[in-house]
Amino acid sequence: MGRVVRTLRPASSRGGGRIRFGEKEYIDLSSNDYLGLSSHPKIKEAQIEAAERFGASSSASRLLSGDLELHHDLEREIARFKDKEAGLVFNSGYQANIGIIGALCKKGDAIFADRLNHASLVDGALLSGARVFRFQHNDLDHLKSLLDSERDKYGEALIITESVFSMDGDKAPLRELVSIKDKHNCQIMVDEAHATGIFGENGTGLIEEKGASQSVDIIMGTFGKALGGFGAYLVSSKETVDHMINSCRSFIYSTALPPAVIAGNIASLGIVRDEPERRETLLKNADFLRDGLKSLILNVRGSSQIIPIILGDNNTAVTMSDALKDKGYWALPIRPPTVPVGESRLRLSLTYNHSREILEGLIDGLSQAKGL
Numbered sequence: 001m002g003r004v005v006r007t008l009r010p011a012s013s014r015g016g017g018r019i020r021f022g023e024k025e026y027i028d029l030s031s032n033d034y035l036g037l038s039s040h041p042k043i044k045e046a047q048i049e050a051a052e053r054f055g056a057s058s059s060a061s062r063l064l065s066g067d068l069e070l071h072h073d074l075e076r077e078i079a080r081f082k083d084k085e086a087g088l089v090f091n092s093g094y095q096a097n098i099g100i101i102g103a104l105c106k107k108g109d110a111i112f113a114d115r116l117n118h119a120s121l122v123d124g125a126l127l128s129g130a131r132v133f134r135f136q137h138n139d140l141d142h143l144k145s146l147l148d149s150e151r152d153k154y155g156e157a158l159i160i161t162e163s164v165f166s167m168d169g170d171k172a173p174l175r176e177l178v179s180i181k182d183k184h185n186c187q188i189m190v191d192e193a194h195a196t197g198i199f200g201e202n203g204t205g206l207i208e209e210k211g212a213s214q215s216v217d218i219i220m221g222t223f224g225k226a227l228g229g230f231g232a233y234l235v236s237s238k239e240t241v242d243h244m245i246n247s248c249r250s251f252i253y254s255t256a257l258p259p260a261v262i263a264g265n266i267a268s269l270g271i272v273r274d275e276p277e278r279r280e281t282l283l284k285n286a287d288f289l290r291d292g293l294k295s296l297i298l299n300v301r302g303s304s305q306i307i308p309i310i311l312g313d314n315n316t317a318v319t320m321s322d323a324l325k326d327k328g329y330w331a332l333p334i335r336p337p338t339v340p341v342g343e344s345r346l347r348l349s350l351t352y353n354h355s356r357e358i359l360e361g362l363i364d365g366l367s368q369a370k371g372l
């Protein structure tokens with residue numbers, strides 16, 4: 001494999017499921033704005049109002065003077081939303097994961113991590129100094145055999161997984177993982193970055209859908225994806241949250257999120273509660289698209305709003321992406337090291353703004369591109 005050169009591509013505008021480069025507009029199939037909330041008027045209004053009232057910046061870390069009542073309002077709301085005792089806001093999901101794991105585990109402890117975990121979870125595990133064991137993706141037998149042979153040699157043990165996987169769009173077997181962690185005296189941490197706002201009766205995530213809110217020890221997720229804002233959250237026991245405030249370096253040593261961002265995030269939790277049709281439509285459309293792609297005999301994975309088409313080598317993925325671009329669809333090829341070698345893919349990421357007509361056009365476009 002040659003070295004993949006990554007470049008930045010500034011858009012002139014985006015939102016509502018579309019992206020523009022200069023004058024050219026595309027249907028955007030590569031954002032995480034799953035519910036279309038990034039352009040929701042109520043969120044923008046809440047952001048503007050908070051900036052007017054509290055200013056543009058928090059101007060200090062939470063433990064100095066950057067801590068506003070507003071941050072605590074969001075933490076109460078997110079804890080209630082996720083049905084956990086306490087919440088803590090982080091400046092991004094990346095910062096949350098690199099900090100939380102290190103505050104929970106240290107040298108002499110063990111981490112059992114799904115092989116396809118996001119880079120932020122991988123980095124957090126490595127930084128912690130704990131011994132890291134990676135189990136094959138969603139492979140409970142592999143996890144159990146690692147626990148059987150290794151668990152007892154270490155102090156604390158933490159199992160880490162995503163609930164909906166970012167590049168495969170599939171779901172972790174959460175109920176089974178919870179029973180395994182109980183049996184082996186571990187804690188479990190679940191990253192709900194791609195599930196928050198979408199799964200579960202109340203849209204709080206896959207953990208809610210599986211009835212596992214009380215049995216998952218540490219839950220994190222981001223506000224920057226389906227919630228249409230920015231920042232991240234941890235929800236857990238009060239004891240764990242207090243421990244983070246005292247020892248999580250990425251929480252302590254960084255300026256607090258600005259008031260506008262916090263107020264926008266509070267507003268978006270209200271919208272998830274009040275507008276369930278967004279997630280219902282999204283998931284129905286995802287089923288429609290997945291079925292359409294399968295009927296083209298494409299190798300499609302996942303069971304969520306993230307729909308990867310596995311194409312194998314880099315060239316095929318790039319050619320397909322270019323062919324779609326010609327037809328007005330912006331779907332980017334995902335290549336190693338983001339995904340395993342030989343599994344280059346197009347990752348189609350649906351949003352509420354993608355209508356059936358748009359999806360039908362996409363299926364047509366792919367059927368023609370396939371003939372290339």
Ligand SMILES: *Cc1c(COP(=O)(O)O)cnc(C)c1O
Pocket residue numbers: 092093094095097118120162166191193194222223224231232
């Ligand atoms: C995007 C993502 C993160 C990072 O969140 P940011 O808020 O974008 O930093 C963490 N975990 C997973 C699984 C993600 O997909």
